[in-house]
Amino acid sequence: xxxxITDDFDLQKxxxxxxxxxxxxxxxGTYRFITGDQIxxxxxxxxxxxxxxxxxxxxxxxxxxxxxxxxSYREVRGRIGPRDKYMLAAAENGLGIRILRQDPWxxxxxxxxxxxxxxxxxxxxxxxxxxxxxTQLKTDREELYSFPSPQQxxxxxxxxxxxxKLGYRAPYVLDAVNQAASGRxxxxxxxxxxxxxxxxxxxxxxxxxxxxxNCICLFAYGRTRLAPVDTWIKKVIEQKYKGKNPFPKYxxxxxIMQQYIFYYAQTHKGxx
DNA sequence: TATCAGGGCCTAG
DNA sequence: CTAGGCCCTGAT
Numbered sequence: 001x002x003x004x005i006t007d008d009f010d011l012q013k014x015x016x017x018x019x020x021x022x023x024x025x026x027x028x029g030t031y032r033f034i035t036g037d038q039i040x041x042x043x044x045x046x047x048x049x050x051x052x053x054x055x056x057x058x059x060x061x062x063x064x065x066x067x068x069x070x071x072s073y074r075e076v077r078g079r080i081g082p083r084d085k086y087m088l089a090a091a092e093n094g095l096g097i098r099i100l101r102q103d104p105w106x107x108x109x110x111x112x113x114x115x116x117x118x119x120x121x122x123x124x125x126x127x128x129x130x131x132x133x134x135t136q137l138k139t140d141r142e143e144l145y146s147f148p149s150p151q152q153x154x155x156x157x158x159x160x161x162x163x164x165k166l167g168y169r170a171p172y173v174l175d176a177v178n179q180a181a182s183g184r185x186x187x188x189x190x191x192x193x194x195x196x197x198x199x200x201x202x203x204x205x206x207x208x209x210x211x212x213x214n215c216i217c218l219f220a221y222g223r224t225r226l227a228p229v230d231t232w233i234k235k236v237i238e239q240k241y242k243g244k245n246p247f248p249k250y251x252x253x254x255x256i257m258q259q260y261i262f263y264y265a266q267t268h269k270g271x272x
Numbered sequence: 273t274a275t276c277a278g279g280g281c282c283t284a285g
Numbered sequence: 286c287t288a289g290g291c292c293c294t295g296a297t
Contacts, residue, residue, distance in 0.1 A: 018279060115280040121294050122279080167292025172281085209281045230279040262279075 003059060004048050008073040010096020011044060017097045017263045019219045021110060021123045022130070022147070035103050037146050038062050039139060053139075068098050068222065076253040086240045087257060090264035097259055099224055104187040105180065106147040107220035108205065111212045112172045121165075128164045129153070150180035172207025179205060187220075195223050218255040225251060227258035232265045 011031045015023040024032040030043040040063055041053035052059060064070070077091045109129070114122045126147070133152045134145035154177060161170035179185035190201050198221060202213040214228035227247035229237070237245055247254040 111279080112281095114278095116278055116291080117280095117293080118278045118295055124294090162292080165293055167294095168281090168290090169292080207281065211280060215279070228279070231277085232279070266279095 002049050006048055008096050013096045021126045066101050076256050090260040094260035094263045101222045102220050104220040107216045111215045112207045153177045154181040175206040224255035227254040236261055
């Protein structure tokens with residue numbers, strides 16, 4: 001079926017914005033997203049119209065919130081002051097990016113793995129977990145695997161994780177699996193917490209520090225007041241903002257601005 | 273082939 | 286609060 005999306009929306013930029021690691025782009029312009037055992041194929045038809053593979057009920061229930069379509073990114077971009085040339089350029093460059101509301105468990109494990117890795121390395125590690133421990137799913141286009149649940153991962157060992165090139169992150173992942181599988185950690189119950197309490201709760205997991213916790217808050221729980229500071233953002237703050245973090249003043253647009261800047265830095269490496 | 277840095281975190285001091 | 290260590294990969 002066809003859906004109309006009138007706000008900022010660019011599939012290529014969403015896929016390459018560094019927040020999702022299992023999106024697949026096909027040669028015909030179709031993008032495949034997966035969350036839990038739900039799969040969406042989506043392709044821009046013309047201007048604001050998109051061809052989607054799911055029915056209207058699933059679009060409204062799963063994918064509309066997944067793409068954060070209730071929020072006007074146009075309005076958020078409008079908050080950038082005329083003096084902030086760098087932010088204006090980044091937002092223009094990243095126009096169409098959205099903050100995805102992804103699965104908390106997948107984001108927890110993914111961002112624990114992400115530390116000191118490049119994006120391609122993160123993708124391959126996550127894919128390895130899915131292929132070996134996830135559920136096989138079949139569509140008319142491909143066979144793929146869901147991201148494994150805590151139960152599906154519960155038999156995994158540190159040795160196996162190290163074979164998957166997780167290195168020193170292996171015990172971190174193991175700790176998260178054990179906490180989640182045993183029920184001591186219930187990520188879905190944390191959704192009702194305030195930003196600050198959620199941020200602190202996630203940090204209780206071994207291997208989750210400030211940056212990773214912020215990423216999970218933003219990319220799984222939609223906490224757009226939080227803006228993770230990684231090595232790229234840190235450089236930009238130092239070189240473009242005299243060491244003063246520019247994001248908090250955007251309130252619930254902070255995480256979106258952070259993502260524009262991250263994508264801008266990624267696509268303009270070396271020419272800050 | 274060698275070197276460096278990558279969507280950091282933990283521990284020791 | 287800072288310094289050092291950590292596993293390995295991708296980029297140059």
